[in-house]
Amino acid sequence: xxxxxxxxxxxxxxxxxxxxxxxxxxxxxxxxxxxxxxxxxxxxxxxxxxxxxxxxxxxxxxxxxxxxxxxxxxxxxxxxxxxxxxxxxxxxxxxxxxxxxxxxxxxxxxxxxxxxxxxxxxxxxxxxxxxxxxxxxxxxxxxxxxxxxxxxxxxxxxxxxxxxxxxxxxxxxxxxxxxxxxxxxxxxxxxxxxxxxxxxxxxxxxxxxxxxxxxxxxxxxxxxxxxxxxxxxxxxxxxxxxxxxxxxxxxxxxxxxxxxxxxxxxxxxxxxxxxxxxxxxxxxxxxxxxxxxxxxxxxxxxxxxxxxxxxxxxxxxxxxxxxxxxxxxxxxxxxxxxxxxxxxxxxxxxxxxxxxxxxxxxxxxxxxxxxxxxxxxxxxxxxxxxxxxxxxxxxxxxxxxxxxxxxxxxxxxxxxxxxxxxxxxxxxxxxxxxxxxxxxxxxxxxxxxxxxxx
Numbered sequence: 175x176x177x178x179x180x181x182x183x184x185x186x187x188x189x190x191x192x193x194x195x196x197x198x199x200x201x202x203x204x205x206x207x208x209x210x211x212x213x214x215x216x217x218x219x220x221x222x223x224x225x226x227x228x229x230x231x232x233x234x235x236x237x238x239x240x241x242x243x244x245x246x247x248x249x250x251x252x253x254x255x256x257x258x259x260x261x262x263x264x265x266x267x268x269x270x271x272x273x274x275x276x277x278x279x280x281x282x283x284x285x286x287x288x289x290x291x292x293x294x295x296x297x298x299x300x301x302x303x304x305x306x307x308x309x310x311x312x313x314x315x316x317x318x319x320x321x322x323x324x325x326x327x328x329x330x331x332x333x334x335x336x337x338x339x340x341x342x343x344x345x346x347x348x349x350x351x352x353x354x355x356x357x358x359x360x361x362x363x364x365x366x367x368x369x370x371x372x373x374x375x376x377x378x379x380x381x382x383x384x385x386x387x388x389x390x391x392x393x394x395x396x397x398x399x400x401x402x403x404x405x406x407x408x409x410x411x412x413x414x415x416x417x418x419x420x421x422x423x424x425x426x427x428x429x430x431x432x433x434x435x436x437x438x439x440x441x442x443x444x445x446x447x448x449x450x451x452x453x454x455x456x457x458x459x460x461x462x463x464x465x466x467x468x469x470x471x472x473x474x475x476x477x478x479x480x481x482x483x484x485x486x487x488x489x490x491x492x493x494x495x496x497x498x499x500x501x502x503x504x505x506x507x508x509x510x511x512x513x514x515x516x517x518x519x520x521x522x523x524x525x526x527x528x529x530x531x532x533x534x535x536x537x538x539x540x541x542x543x544x545x546x547x548x549x550x551x552x553x554x555x556x557x558x559x560x561x562x563x564x565x566x567x568x569x570x571x572x573x574x575x576x577x578x579x580x581x582x583x584x585x586x587x588x589x590x591x592x593x594x595x596x597x598x599x600x601x602x603x604x605x606x607x608x609x610x611x612x613x614x615x616x617x618x619x620x621x622x623x624x625x626x627x628x
Contacts (some may be wrong), residue, residue: 235280277370279369280322322355324372327374346377380423453498498512499524517620536564537618564613567586568612
């Protein structure tokens with residue numbers, strides 16, 4: 175295949191169309207680069223300058239229903255009910271996020287004692303509507319938040335009760351909670367994205383079972399927009415590896431997990447349930463009281479790069495990919511080194527890896543025709559106009575029926591538009607696709623048709 179770059183050529187004869195379509199402000203097939211982290215750094219300064227530097231699209235924060243509503247509110251859907259104790263750090267985060275163009279995703283969990291019969295906060299509420307009412311108030315309190323995670327790791331007994339080993343009771347209890355949350359959040363704003371499931375790699379109930387058992391009393395799965403999962407790695411990320419035995423689903427099993435979720439929701443090929451990969455991490459240098467596994471700092475960066483690239487390769491299957499956490503825990507016996515920075519704010523190799531990882535905000539602007547004749551494809555080529563949002567390499571992959579024909583590389587300059595003509599002699603008529611990626615940006619996928627007619 176021959177490809178020629180024409181950076182100065184002005185295209186006047188071909189009608190160019192945006193092929194990276196936009197829906198609710200999000201480019202199609204673009205996974206958001208997300209992270210868990212503090213709103214302020216240990217030195218007291220805002221953390222959002224760092225998030226902006228790293229190219230983070232979405233900051234994930236947890237909010238405790240039990241802490242915000244220690245007593246039963248008289249008007250539970252009213253954000254101004256005096257029973258509510260809204261945390262100031264979330265208001266600060268919302269303001270800072272708006273300043274830097276970063277989204278906020280809220281994970282809402284932990285039940286107040288008045289809502290679950292005086293049990294601990296990990297027990298589900300007796301009435302899912304109490305949780306839904308709180309979400310309505312929270313959505314009104316934080317009207318700019320559009321990503322809502324419904325509980326965290328409810329397939330683990332230590333996070334959600336009732337739960338028993340390899341038993342459907344936890345999933346069956348969670349399903350009405352999720353469905354009620356969906357009604358509440360969509361009622362507050364139809365643009366809210368409701369993220370359900372929120373499973374962990376394994377534990378009390380394995381993800382495939384939790385997905386299969388997550389049913390309402392009428393037998394239907396609870397409504398959601400995206401399915402949340404925390405795919406902590408048990409091995410180096412690679413989708414070609416066989417699924418883990420015993421029902422575990424780590425980062426290398428996302429294709430398998432995706433098929434299981436699609437089956438549960440009755441989705442047909444080409445219309446997958448998007449995955450929100452909330453937490454992905456691996457510790458560096460030593461184990462901790464949280465996880466025993468660890469790798470070197472260099473390998474931590476490699477794991478990070480491979481995981482984010484894998485999620486980008488999956489296209490529309492992945493809505494977002496999140497790293498846990500910005501900072502290592504303070505140095506102490508058993509502390510966790512899972513950050514891209516030490517707690518003293520020293521950059522680790524993983525910082526650079528996260529900086530370079532693909533993000534929606536750095537996705538290149540790409541335009542190309544939807545149609546080209548065989549003769550033009552062979553001689554003049556398909557003109558692809560690209561404007562990178564960061565300096566670095568541009569990669570173009572030409573595919574037909576998911577078969578990679580040949581990759582092509584060029585140098586891109588921030589904000590500088592260039593046109594690359596993709597040529598292929600002897601190409602057959604039919605549907606082709608291009609995968610275009612520039613430095614730090616998520617991949618843009620576009621289809622075009624080659625025909626016999628001019």
